[in-house]
Amino acid sequence: MxxxxxxxxxxxxxxxxxxxxxxxxxxxxxxxxxxxxxxxxxxxxxxxxxxxxxxxxxxxxxxxxxxxxxxxxxxxxxxxxxxxxxxxxxxxxxxxxxxxxxxxxxxxxxxxxxxxxxxxxxxxxxxxxxxxxxxxxxxxxxxxxxxxxxxxxxxxxxxxxxxxxxxxxxxxxxxxxxxxxxxxxxxxxxxxxxxxxxxxxxxxxxxxxxEDVVPTEVRRQALLAQVRSHIRQHLGDTTLSPQSIADAHHISVRSLHRLFEAEETTVAACIRDQRLERCRRDLADPALRDRPIQLIAGRWGFRDKAHFSRAFRAAHEETPQAYRVRHLEQARIVNTPASVINSQRTY
CATH class of the missing domain: 2.60.120.10 (Jelly Rolls)
Incomplete structure (x- = not known):
């Protein structure tokens, strides 16, 4: 734990x-x-x-x-x-x-x-x-x-x-x-x-x-934190892109890409990974079990159903539907009283 x-x-x-x-x-x-x-x-x-x-x-x-x-x-x-x-x-x-x-x-x-x-x-x-x-x-x-x-x-x-x-x-x-x-x-x-x-x-x-008194690395990390916060706040915006992020922070797209060079990821990958994380969370939420997968994907910026399925499967080696079924079943078992589980067993 x-x-x-x-x-x-x-x-x-x-x-x-x-x-x-x-x-x-x-x-x-x-x-x-x-x-x-x-x-x-x-x-x-x-x-x-x-x-x-x-x-x-x-x-x-x-x-x-x-x-x-x-x-x-x-x-x-x-x-x-x-x-x-x-x-x-x-x-x-x-x-x-x-x-x-x-x-x-x-x-x-x-x-x-x-x-x-x-x-x-x-x-x-x-x-x-x-x-x-x-x-x-x-x-x-x-x-x-x-x-x-x-x-x-x-x-x-x-x-x-x-x-x-x-x-x-x-x-x-x-x-x-x-x-x-x-x-x-x-x-x-x-x-x-x-x-x-x-x-x-x-x-x-x-x-x-x-601003010269602030070391370059501190300025880089502060700007990076601002950019990450901006991405989190706009994940559902289908127009979110390196260009829109750069424009929002008054820097060039080239400068934005340089900002991520030391992070072992790219701007596009950061957006995709955060969107997939939000989708994973919603797919595993029992309260959202009746919400169509396409609506969940669209809520977090995936406009195309096929593209979302490919991206999800590439990241998790299973389809969104399989992921949802597996996690909802785990949640059901965890939340079911032991007395009920025992009564359902066959001997």
């Missing part, structure tokens, strides 16, 4: 109200950057932290009552890790203050700071109302980013939008990984971390104005 991503969930509602805030403080004390916390909800601190370890990067999805946090020089002396923090506000209004810079972040905004320098962070529900603020935080070791530390100081406690360009792609990545970690395997962790770190580097580099 495949191992899932390393994940730890802390939910204070699982303990009595009087113990909830203390449990939260214990969790923060074990984090890479402990904070001093002030809140008006210490008597009943209903909060949740979902931590996902990707190796080179740790992601935490938080939900908590309104609070104010300080990382003081004394705390830094006790624990002075070489970490950056990148935070995406999901709900509520956040403020960050570090190195003389202060910013206010609303849902969809990023902020960035250095754990080895004093800073203040606040996060409150809208209009200080009852709605819980929430955020996604990435703890990133210094050496995981290929950007000069002295240059990044200009971004500490700054606001960066997460609703456009690279910022939007990074926000989608963080929301997807932390929202559905059960969909990924432990074997995916290193690759997932690499994709995330490339996107972080690209976004930070863009906000440093000079």
């Amino acid at each position: 495949e191992m899932m991503l390393n994940r730890i969930i802390l939910d204070t509602e699982r303990v009595p109200a009087a113990d909830r805030f203390g449990l939260w403080l214990d969790m923060l004390a074990d984090s890479p950057a402990p904070l001093r916390v002030r809140t008006e909800h210490a008597d009943d601190f209903v909060a949740r932290a979902d931590t996902i370890d990707l190796g080179r990067m740790r992601l935490v999805r938080y939900r908590y009552p309104s609070l104010d946090c300080v990382r003081s020089r004394k705390l830094i002396q006790r624990s002075d890790p070489d970490y950056y923090v990148l935070a995406l506000t999901l709900a509520g209004t956040g403020t960050a203050d570090q190195a003389g810079q202060r910013s206010e972040c609303r849902p969809g905004d990023f902020t960035f700071y250095d754990c080895s320098r004093p800073h203040e962070v606040s996060h409150h529900g809208e209009h200080h109302g009852p709605a819980h603020p929430s955020s996604i935080v990435a703890f990133i070791p210094y050496d995981a980013l290929p950007l000069p530390h002295r240059r990044l100081a200009a971004l500490f406690a700054g606001r960066m939008p997460g609703n456009e360009g690279i910022g939007a792609l990074l926000a989608d990545y963080l929301i997807r990984i932390t929202g559905h970690p059960e969909q990924y395997h432990a074997a995916d962790a290193e690759r997932l971390a690499g994709i995330g770190l490339d996107l972080v580097s690209m976004m930070l580099g863009r906000h440093l104005v000079s």
Whole structure:
């Protein structure tokens, strides 16, 4: 059985109200950057932290009552890790203050700071109302980013939008990984971390104005991630092609093909393989057993029935119909109670 991503969930509602805030403080004390916390909800601190370890990067999805946090020089002396923090506000209004810079972040905004320098962070529900603020935080070791530390100081406690360009792609990545970690395997962790770190580097580099500070390979990986995301979002579009993808990203078709040279695949193969993967998923879905195979193929961009059958058989050495029958039968056996199966046996 495949191992899932390393994940730890802390939910204070699982303990009595009087113990909830203390449990939260214990969790923060074990984090890479402990904070001093002030809140008006210490008597009943209903909060949740979902931590996902990707190796080179740790992601935490938080939900908590309104609070104010300080990382003081004394705390830094006790624990002075070489970490950056990148935070995406999901709900509520956040403020960050570090190195003389202060910013206010609303849902969809990023902020960035250095754990080895004093800073203040606040996060409150809208209009200080009852709605819980929430955020996604990435703890990133210094050496995981290929950007000069002295240059990044200009971004500490700054606001960066997460609703456009690279910022939007990074926000989608963080929301997807932390929202559905059960969909990924432990074997995916290193690759997932690499994709995330490339996107972080690209976004930070863009906000440093000079793109020259971003290594060529980081720019290539970030563009590749954008292209792959575009393909996933347009699989059902029968006009999806290398030309349409290149046009959408303002590059030449030749540049697009060069982008895939190190990926051991081609643009066309990437489109075909993702379409076949979606078709496989639908063919094996018991809820879609009555949907004609041609409709499933058409939904994912295969216009011609014969072409789809050839492509499917070349990839899986069986016809779409045979694949569907085999997987639906397996699903039926798995979902049939053992008592029913035993009653159907002949002796």
